[in-house]
Amino acid sequence: MGKNLAGKSAFIVAVLVIFCFGIVGIPHGGLTQSIKDRIHLGLDLKGGTHLVLEVHVAEAVASATDRDVARLEADLQKAGVTGATVGKTDPSRPQTIIVSGIPAAKLSDARGVLQGSDYGNYDVVTTADGNSTLTMKLGAVRDLETRTLDTSIETIRERIDKLGVSEPVIQKYGLGENQILVELPGVDDPARVEEIIQSTAKLSIHAVTGGPYETDQSALAANNGIIPPDSMLVHGTGSAGAPDQIWLLKRVSEVEGTDFRDAQPGQDQNGRPNIRFNLTTEAGNRFYNYTQAHTASSATPGSMAIVLDNKVREVAGIQSAIRDSGEITGAFTQQQANDLSLMLRTGALPASISYLETRTVGPSLGAASIHQGIVAAIAGMLAVMIFMLIYYRGAGINADLALILNLVILLGFMGYTGSTLTLPGIAGVILTIGMGVDSNVLIFERIREELRAGKTAAAAVQQGFAHAWVTIIDTHVTTIVSAMILFLFGSGPVRGFAITLAFGLFANLFTAVLVSRVIFDAILQKKERGAALSI
Structure with a gap:
């Protein structure tokens, strides 16, 4: 013993x-x-910041169907279905795509595209006149909303970790309300952290189809009082120090935040802060095709708008084809350039967020x-x-x-x-x-x-x-x-x-x-x- x-x-x-x-x-x-x-x-015990955020998951659904609209147009063209109109006519139903104007002789070809495996997430209903309605399945919508919330949590977590906050709490909050709880112990600058989290960093590059206009009324008047379903009006400055103006942009972006592979703060030739970015291979090829087709010397010259947080930050003509790298310039302070590059490196949030509760514990x-x-x-x-x-x-x-x-x-x-x-x-x-x-x-x-x-x-x-x-x-x-x-x-x-x-x-x-x-x-x-x- x-x-x-x-x-x-x-x-x-x-x-x-x-x-x-x-x-x-x-x-x-x-x-x-x-x-x-x-x-x-x-x-x-330590003091800090307590936040409850709400993720607007409907935006992710709308963005997904916007992409599918552009893809469906291209697939119909490849199948020889010309003259059909693809779009979303009801803003309150972002999960629905309408295809109209399909020639009678091409109904079979169009049906083959719509019922293909690429659009398996949609329920397709075709009427006698040949018009088709694609509605994203409820399961697909729920899955997309869940992934949007999970991606938002991971993106916010990575941003907070980059700021060096010790032992943050970032997790789902509430019962199915698409909410996120963020607790940051010992934060001595809650205003900056709030700005980092609040900014969606939803950066995208869109083709400019009209503008600039002084007011919304003048923009409508220039387009016969109707905004095309594949376009949208966006406010912004367009360049450093410029007044607020309005542009008509193509709704589907050429490049968006999730396409960025890296972003670092830098300076332009005049010593002003800017952001230098690199795109993924697939996005770089897509961006190259777009810019090459719309250079100043091409048959269809054009310009593009850099949209950040639903505001036009810069509008520029396309002088030459751009593949996988570029610069974002604007009226940035060095801190803003650092924060924006951080947000782009950690990935764009898939949807915007809003605050439901903010508390500071001393x-x-x-x-x-x-x-x-x-x-x-x-x-x-x-x-x-x-x-x-x-x-x-x-x-x-x-x-x-x-x-x-x-x-x-x-x-x-x-x-x-x-x-x-x-x-x-x-x-x-x-x-x-x-x-x-x-x-x-x-x-x-x-x-x-x-x-x-x-x-x-x-x-x-x-x-x-x-x-x-x-x-x-x-x-x-x-x-x-x-x-x-x-x-x-x-x-x-x-x-x-x-x-x-x-x-x-x-x-x-x-x-x-x-x-x-x-x-x-x-x-x-x-x-x-x-x-x-x-x-």
Whole structure:
């Protein structure tokens, strides 16, 4: 037994050393600073910014069908179906495409294109006059909306990570409302972060088909009072320092944000900040075909507009073909050029976003929360330890040592995993202490019952742990399952509470059963046979 006891004791000491290292790591700048570097504080303790965003997923659906309109026009032309009109006539139904004017002799060819595998995401209805309506299937719409929300979360996360914010929380929020929760602990410039997140960086390059116009009315008048279904009116300056004007642009972009492979801030020949970009291979080839067909020396010269956040930032003539690289110039400050290039590098958001909630938590509240939480934890732990010493005498020391080791393991786990400690997380620590005491009480009371039944101390300890084990497992498993449910369906601080509670319970199983048993065995080994046990 002595050899077995020594092995268990060595294992417990090794666990203690490992988790102590998890708390402090390699000390630098003092013990307190080392602990702060390992144990990260959440928004409610450190202060920072809390945002709830809504993603306008309908824009992604509209963008997808806009692309399909252009693709469908090209496919019909390849199939020899000329004279057909493809467009979206109802802005309230962005998932619907209308094909009209199909020649009677070409109905079969058109039907072959519409019912092909390339348009399998659409339900196609053809009327007797040959007109066809393509409606994106509900499942395809839901899938696109889900991917849009997930892509938005990952894009925002990458932007925030590039800014160096420590332990941000960026995740879905609400119940199917296309919302995102963003919590940024310790942010000292929330206005800039808000600007980075708020800007969709939805950059696109469109063909200019008319303008500039002074007002919307003049733009309508120049186009016989009707904006073509494949075009749109967009406001903007068009160049640095110019007044607001309006352009008629082709609705489907030639290049958009997702086509950018890289973007870096730079300076133009006059020393003004600009952004130099590179396109993906496929987008570069597509852009080359467009610019080559519309250079100043071609039969159909044209110009293009750079649209950022639904505003025209620059309009330029096409002097020569452009393939996979170019520059974006404008009235940028150096900071704006840095931020815009960052957003393009991390990918454009697939849809615009709006704010539903913005809250700033000051560091003074965090300091007060930390102080009150630590005071509560220490007071609670001391009260429990004193009670255990008074009520269970010598065995109370056993329980108190197990509680201290339990706390060390929990904090070491948080240090290793980089978990964020929140105010509810501190509540989870306190609850874990209570659960640890509960386990010791179950064991100690069972040992007392065995002693009252006339068994020896060694037999009472063995039977006490054996009989209490099933009850301890039952109480811990049910609570751990509850914590897992909170983690899966909760957000922010609720998850922090669930993490600390769940791992604290695992640690408690280790300390209440193994550590306490080893301490009892060590005490019994030194006692004479038949000696009383202090409990």
